[in-house]
Amino acid sequence: MNKRINIHNIDMKYIYDPEFKSNLKTELIGDAVGTEKFYINIDYVKPGGESVKYHCHSSKEEFFMIIDGEGILRVNGREVKVREGDVISFPAGKSTAHQFINSGEVILKILDVGTREEDDVITYPDENVVYIKDKNLVFNIDDSIKGWKSDPNT
Template sequence: MKHDTLKINENEVEWGTWSKGDEIEHNRKRLIDDEHVNKLYCDIYEIPPGKTNWPQHYHTCNEEVFYIIEGQGEVVTESGVLKVSSGDILRFPAGEKGVHQLKNTSDRETLKYLDFGTTNFPDVVFMPADNKIELFAGKSGQDKMCSYKDL
């Protein structure tokens, strides 16, 4: 694992795509890749119009921060639904109070955001709406001990 200063240009990183069902879809650039992950990660996401980023979830050991670069949407949180737009910063603490799901509410514009957070392992991720859990045991989620198990 490298711990040197790292300079990355987002234009040199390829997009990856992930989807689940009809509602969940995103494109992601892993800016700090698994080789460099130590105590934090950093990704850029794009959510197509009308889609959500991930299943509603929270982490037991990790915090996340989103910076909305462009677009508009809403995030489902423990305390309700918050409207978000360019320039907004969202912090999701570890634990149930950090439950979240980001949705692009536009019917034609992409929602783009920076996602960064801590990488403490193991990390149990609860998806309460789906009644499932995921356990990450290694860096950046590569090593999963179990995945999408019913509670």
């Protein structure tokens, strides 16, 4: 056993928005215990709030389990109801756009587990944005260069 914590006493440096002023609070459980190849988070979404922006990954594999509450999972243009006990996976490389929305009256609590992938490219379809996280580069898809080719001989 390398490191042990209790999630009820997690160090504040491993919590996004510890005072829960926005619609999302995230506890970085995996970071707190030192996981390297995958992350483990617990997300708390207020009623009416969204977990994250609608997005998909190029190479990250993700797993979610609804611990408490109910909501909507936006997935590839559809809306699917989710509730306590539901388990959802997004295999690596499938580019499945997703986002959780709390449509209930209590906090939506989600176990969020995924792989840590270098050079993962995240696409945000609602905004036409591509984000290369490791390089902190953001591109607007609408600004693409027309007629560009990768072949140097053309």
